[in-house]
Amino acid sequence: MTTLHRLPDAPADADVVQDPQPARQRPVRRRKITATLTGWGFVAPAMVVIVGLSFFPAAWAFLLSLQKWNGFAPAKFVGVENYTSLMTDGEFWEAVGHTGLYVTLFVPASVLAGLFLAVALNRNIRFIGVYRTAIFVPFVASAAATGILSTYLFNPQFGLANNVFRVLGLPPQGWLEDPSQAMLVIAIMSLWGQAAFTTVIYLAALQDVPTELLEAARIDGANRWQTFWRVVWPGLGPVTIFVTVWQVIGALQLFDLVYTTTRGGPLDSTKTIVYFLWEKAFKSLDFGYGSAAAYVLFAVTLLITVGMVIFARRRNLEAF
Template sequence: MAITTDVAAPRHRGAEDQPARRTGRSPQLRRKRRRETIEGWSFVGPAMLVILGLSLFPAAWALLLSLQKWNGFATPKFVGAANYVKLVSDDEFIDAIVHTGLYVVLFVPASVLAGLFLAVALNRKIRFIGFYRTAIFVPFVASAAATGILSTYLFSPQYGLVNNVLRSFGVPAQGWLEDPTQAMVVIAIMSLWGQAAFTTVLYLAALQDIPEELVESARIDGASRWQAFWFVVWPQLGPVTVFVTIWQVIGAIQLFDLVYTTTRGGPLDATKTIVYFLWEKAFKNLQFGYGSAAAYVLFLVTLLITIALVVYARRRNLEAF
């Protein structure tokens, strides 16, 4: 009779304990990740609630108001699309659109070109370059109210510095902000004073990202400075130009602060923009429904222009988003 003895194969102690260790660590990792998630949301959550409360709720309320007639005191009356229909035939609103469009045409190309010119001028290694770059950016951080008040004194028809300089050259004094044909041009110049610094910073950052070897190679091949810029540098600035243009168009359509601090829509409503129109209707005339409808028309116009610019840029392979 044969006697067999089962001999267990030797097992490595580490292999035996490893699943237990792995199983023991998983709950700890899950608790750690859960704690980190809770900590992260505890920091982000309050700010997110504030942002959503200050954006989504007013937007939804404005949409509801645009369908009503309400003066802020009486019971709101639902009127449907009557406010929007009225806007289409409102000559004052149409004039506000024209004035806003004129400002966009005057301001946006000038701000982009001025920013590009200043960025190229500041993209050099010269003495005190840090001071020059800082000085260029100072007007951007100044408040629009301060800029408007200062510009009002500069362009005053009676005692303004600009007219005094013109008189010294024998040029007649101009009406500036008191002339309906010149007021919007002056406001565009005021805006350019501060907003050109923004485009300058963006263009300067883009210029510093372009490898110097590309420009040096073009110069070695016989290209002039202008040819090197136009055929080498400018194509690299395409996405930045798209972004800056879209940003400045959106800001120009929403012009309000300079108009409010200088002309209050005058003279003869020549500087009344869309935002000033809806502010006047809502907060001066207490036509909150009508003003909200104008605000949503402004939103749709801004959205359509932005989409058109983005589509055009992508078709030209100038994607900035």
């Protein structure tokens, strides 16, 4: 017969063995907290600058858009009156039309010119570094300098453009002094400086195309055009969306070239939205009305950007 032996019960006052793991985790947590505080200490000055130069002015501008203020007398709260006045302001809608014309002229041309130049510079030829640098130099130059130099280039009396026309036996043009040509000339000026940006972006994207795909296309008998259209171009979709959105945002904010060349003329044919709000705020001293125009421009820019991003994601061309 088997005898079962009962183990003695453990005493009630037996020492409880504690897990040393929490004690070990305390120094780790302290180090994480210290690292986090150190990181925020480095980031905080930049955040203060960003908040001070962007978010605070934006909030103040929105508050001004709801007021009537000339910078001297006490501000008067008028609610949405500035916005409703904009909707019936013929001068504002003319500025909107001029800005839309500039966007239509400039954005497609800058994207296509950048793509063409990038393809041309994506080669291993002699002095290719010099050519790439020369293309990018106009982008580094200030828009004010570009406007001043272009004014002499397109001067109707002694400008280089009309001198070339005279040599070719063509009639001279009014250029910046002709209301029907002034916006086109400004678009050409912008294209000369801003096409370099799209060129650099496209060139970087072209250099990231796998060489195996290009070699496979050539082995299959595809020529250069077929290789570009069937292999390279589909991979440039996200880049195209990005540069298009970037150039649209920049085109909607056109001001410096207009200010240094035509001052909105001739006959207000080059007055853009930004130039319009600058006149209202800093010449007419109607800061509330100018701020309202700025926020309308912001809303339009935001809607266009969001619409293009949604379109890109539906086409699986996520660029952001």
